[in-house]
Amino acid sequence: MLPLDVLGPGGPYRSRRQETIQDVAGKPAATLSLAPSLYVTRAIKALRRAPALPVDARIAAFAQAGRAFATQTIAGLTAQEYQHTVSAVTGIPITVVRNATDDIARAAERIHLNVENARPAGAVGSWRDPKARDGAAVWARRGAVFAVHAAGNHPAVHQGWLDALALGYRVAVRPSRREPFTPHRLVTALREAGFGDEGVVLLPTDHNVAGDILRHADFGMVYGGADVVAKYAGDPRILPQGPGRSKILITAEAEWEPIVDTLVESISSGAGVGCVNATGVLVEGDPAPVAAAIAERLAALPSLPATDERAVLPVMPVDPARRWDKHLRQRAAGTKAWLGGDGIADELGDGSAVLRPAVHQLDSPFAEQLGMELGFPCAWVAPWDRDAGVRPLRDTLVLTAVTTDANLIDELVAEPTIANVYVGDHPTPWMEHGLPHDGYLAEFLMRTKTIRC
Structure with missing residues (x-):
């Protein structure tokens, strides 16, 4: 099995406590070392003592790391082996993992766009800028150490914390135990490219130790559901990243027939597992024809193992898939099922099941289901x-x-x-490097100071 070590300030660390990670069919795939509390405390202290790389060196290191992440052998895995492993373990289609690999590489290579675009137009990047001689606003960090409790629903989520490292923060990443492969590979690439063992660390932990990472850092970002958002909503040091609940609104004067492709892409692209996938479609007028058209298109998507090149839907172990099916039926009670009413768990015969799409019609724009987000293509019209x-x-x-x-x-x-408004025929998963996803992370991590030299 593939060993995934803690990546600490002293190099890789293989702990006594390890967790076995299985693929969707229940076969062991990797062992993940779990960092104990004392190790986490010492690691964060080491990050705090470490100097930040100069900005030009950071940008160059990102470009090198991005290329390596997408094309080279890292920690014993080729890019193809890494992608196959992620697909087999998470059930995310292999083509989606491959596209995410390229997205992460491009994000690293173009990190300067986010850094520059987020800075206020009237601010300079350093007190050494000649403009500071007569007085200027300088863009400065609010702290030194940034911690991330990462999500495991999609590899591309790890673009979210790169800005902190680019801004000069030292970063501690706690990976999801569902998908630690992407952050392990990315952190390794960044360390080898120049950030070193004390610039960025990977700290897998259990839930009992997870809070220590946030407690010892200056600022943190946490991914999770509504419960996570509520837990950290009052903490100014923590930036919660909750459900996307992305939506599409079609008003009466607009024709919906020409944009059915966009509706389907918004709901199902990337296997429908992302926060940018649309889960709500609101229609001014009769929603039934829209729901019927979406359901007809989604029903044609094939059920295949995630590692099949033709796969487009997510896969998970049979028991969790059945639980999702039961949960959806309970929450959809009283709605009109255009698709998925007779079940969404399509078993493949190897211990895993494809999560099929679902489309339900609601009676009101205020129905509670519009706030429901699931890890497969599911639309409420x-x-x-x-x-x-x-x-x-x-x-x-x-x-x-x-x-x-x-x-x-x-x-x-x-x-x-x-957070984001796309006017017209644009799918909700559309993103562009240099533009904010949920605001720029720098808005949370940076501030302006007046400097006169």
């Missing part, structure tokens, strides 16, 4: 009218608004709980 307004669209990571109503667009852009 609801009616919407002008009286409902922006309220059903709140708490949304990405909103695609298919409308020509400029006043409505003004309201959507002004709504604080909608």
Whole structure:
């Protein structure tokens, strides 16, 4: 089995406590070392003492690490072996993992775009800038150590903490025990490219020790469900990353038939496991034809093992898949099932099951199901009218608004709980390097100071 060591300030560390990671069919795939509490405390202290690389050296190291991550053998695995392992263990289709590999590499190679775009236009990057002689705003870190409790639903989620390292923070990553392969590979590549053992560390832990990582860091980012968001909502040091609840709004003057491809792509691309996948579709008028068209297209997607090149849907062990099926049936009670009403767990015969798509029609834009996000293509289609307004669209990571109503667009852009607004025929998973995902991370980690030299 593949050994995944702790990557600490003294190099790789193989602990006594290890956890076996299985693939979706229940076969052992790797052993993950778990860092004890004392080790975590010492590791964070070492990060705090370590100097930050100069900015030019950081950018160069990122470019080298990105290329290595996507193409070279790292920690004994070729890029192809790494991708196959992630797909086999997580059930994410191999093509999705491959695309995520390229996305992470590009994010690393273009990290300067995020760093530069996030900085206020009136601020300089260093007190050494000649503008500081007569007084200038300088973009400065608010701390030294940044910690991440990473998610395991998609490899590309690890783009989220790269900005902190690029800004000069030393970073401690606690990987998800569902998918530690991507952060292990990425941290190794970054260390070998120049950040060193004390610039970025990987600290796998159990739940009892996980809090120590956040407690000893200056700032942290935590991924999780609504319970995680509620737990950390009052802590100014922690940035919670909760469900995306991405949505699509189609107003009456817009034609929906020409954008069915966009609707289906928004719901199902990347196997439907991402926070940017649409889970809510709100229609001004009768939602039934829209729901029917989406269901017809999603029903045609094949059920295949995740490592099959043709796979497009997520796979998981049979028992969890059955639990998801039961959970969906309970939550969908009283709705009209256009797809998935007779079950979503399609067993493959090897101990795993494909999670098939589901489409349900709701009676109200305020139905509680619109806030429900699942780890497979699942859409809730609801009616919407002008009286409902922006309220059903709140708490949304990405909103695609298919409308020509400029006043409505003004309201959507002004709504604080909608992170991103795409106007027109644009799928919700669309992203571009250099543009914010849920705001720039630098907005949380940096501040301006007035300097005069």
